[in-house]
Amino acid sequence: MSRVAAVQDAWWEVLPDQARLLPAELSLVDAFLDDERFIAPWRAVFAERLGRPSVPVETLLRLLYLKHRYQLGYETLCREVADSLSWRRFCRIPLTSRVPHPTTLIKLVRRSGAQAVEELNAALLGKPVEDKLLRCRNLRIATTVMEADIDHPTDADLLEHGVRKLGRLVGRIKASGAARRTRFRDRSRSAGRRVKEISRTLRRRTGQALGEIDRLTGEIAALARATLRDVAAVERNARRTLGKQPSGRLAHPVGGLLQQSAGTPRLLE
Numbered sequence: 001m002s003r004v005a006a007v008q009d010a011w012w013e014v015l016p017d018q019a020r021l022l023p024a025e026l027s028l029v030d031a032f033l034d035d036e037r038f039i040a041p042w043r044a045v046f047a048e049r050l051g052r053p054s055v056p057v058e059t060l061l062r063l064l065y066l067k068h069r070y071q072l073g074y075e076t077l078c079r080e081v082a083d084s085l086s087w088r089r090f091c092r093i094p095l096t097s098r099v100p101h102p103t104t105l106i107k108l109v110r111r112s113g114a115q116a117v118e119e120l121n122a123a124l125l126g127k128p129v130e131d132k133l134l135r136c137r138n139l140r141i142a143t144t145v146m147e148a149d150i151d152h153p154t155d156a157d158l159l160e161h162g163v164r165k166l167g168r169l170v171g172r173i174k175a176s177g178a179a180r181r182t183r184f185r186d187r188s189r190s191a192g193r194r195v196k197e198i199s200r201t202l203r204r205r206t207g208q209a210l211g212e213i214d215r216l217t218g219e220i221a222a223l224a225r226a227t228l229r230d231v232a233a234v235e236r237n238a239r240r241t242l243g244k245q246p247s248g249r250l251a252h253p254v255g256g257l258l259q260q261s262a263g264t265p266r267l268l269e
Contacts, residue, residue, distance in 0.1 A: 026090045041119035062091040074102035160191040178238035184230045187223045
């Protein structure tokens with residue numbers, strides 16, 4: 001049976017004023033949760049006349065707030081509320097009454113279902129907007145965690161990436177008008193095919209696969225070394241074509257490309 005409000009306890013009036021005052025944060029939250037919109041989702045969960053009296057809705061709301069605010073388990077929550085006068089008064093639990101049992105709270109939360117939680121979240125967002133405490137056009141919350149494999153870099157992947165990057169860099173140098181006659185072979189596709197072969201070999205999970213991977217990695221390394229030799233020739237002839245002093249190289253667009261190519265071989269060594 002649904003109960004909205006807790007029974008008023010006259011024993012609170014016996015305590016001194018300091019013991020009856022709530023902390024500033026709990027006082028604000030207590031007034032915030034008095035809104036009827038936070039009570040409405042629970043009315044559809046419990047019958048009004050049938051069954052045993054349940055935990056009052058206002059008490060349940062405040063217990064759940066403390067649980068999520070301080071990241072407590074149900075057992076720890078009930079123990080802390082029982083030992084704290086301010087938390088007990090915030091949850092509106094009379095001094096002569098027991099704190100709800102942890103299993104009771106678990107059952108009530110499970111019974112409420114996802115629909116009640118969604119309505120509470122909607123009310124929690126709608127009230128600050130109506131009170132002009134929060135202004136927003138769109139609010140998007142991502143709470144889904146997807147399991148994904150971690151792709152650690154390998155020697156073969158790094159070498160193949162370097163070959164592709166050097167190929168694009170040489171293409172930009174030649175497009176700018178420098179070292180057009182210098183021979184350069186783009187080995188990106190060859191390195192890419194061997195990386196794919198390594199991926200297929202890994203699926204076999206046999207002892208022979210390890211030797212095959214070492215062989216393919218060595219072939220990619222050979223392609224990278226050959227690419228570096230060609231890049232060195234392209235860089236040398238491009239600088240010769242510019243025919244300028246080192247201080248003035250960057251004035252030409254090719255100078256910036258040559259500066260990029262100068263540091264790239266060291267990354268692959």
